[in-house]
Amino acid sequence: MSGSVPLPPAIDSMTLLAAAVVVHDRDADRVVLLRRGPRAKFGRGLWDLPVGKSDPGEPVTETAVRELREETGLVVDPADLTLAHVVHGAVGAESPGGFLTVIFTAHRWRGTLVNAEPRKHSEVRWLPTGDLPRDVVFSTDAVLHRCLTGDVGVTLHGWG
Known part of the structure; x- marks a missing residue:
């Protein structure tokens, strides 16, 4: 039997929750971006913010901090996050029910920037x-601005 197994309607229509962080170095007026690799599920070769999916039961601020650390090695205290923007997509690469990405800014961090993934x-x-x-x-460019x-x-992305 080939093909994918259809998801139950309740799971198929769920909106994926994600978080991203704009790490802004005000002194040097620069931000952290990552370029998606050749095996990325979407956006291959394109620049993006450090971003990732929330784990079940995880507060979105913890998602932002965890994903930033996992992807870049930078550590931010959740108390140093400021709500900056929300992107609501009608459909995503792994989310046929759409996605909601909560974007935070951070002006304080610890660590050295590395490609941790x-x-x-x-x-x-x-x-x-x-x-x-x-x-x-x-x-991402307009959202960053x-x-x-x-x-x-x-x-809003993809809502027609």
Whole structure:
């Protein structure tokens, strides 16, 4: 028997919760971005924020802190996160019921930036806010601009 097994309707229609962090070094006016690797489930070769899915029962702030550490080696205290933006997608690569990504900013962190998941990402870098790449996942460039200017809001993706 080939093909995928269909999910029950209750699971298939669930919205995936994810969190991302804009780590902003105000002194150098730069942010952390990662480039998705050749085996990425979506956005291969594109730049993105450190982002990942929430584990069941995990507060979204803990998701943000965990994913940032797992992907970049940087450590942020949840108390240092500021709500910056929300992206609500109609459909995602692993979420036919859509996704909701809560994006935080952080201006304080510990650690040294590393590509902690080289199987997922081809590179992780500090990039100047005035010279951000255009080859980004979804509207990361526009979302970053909104986050950095304090324009808290919602971006809808794929809702027609």
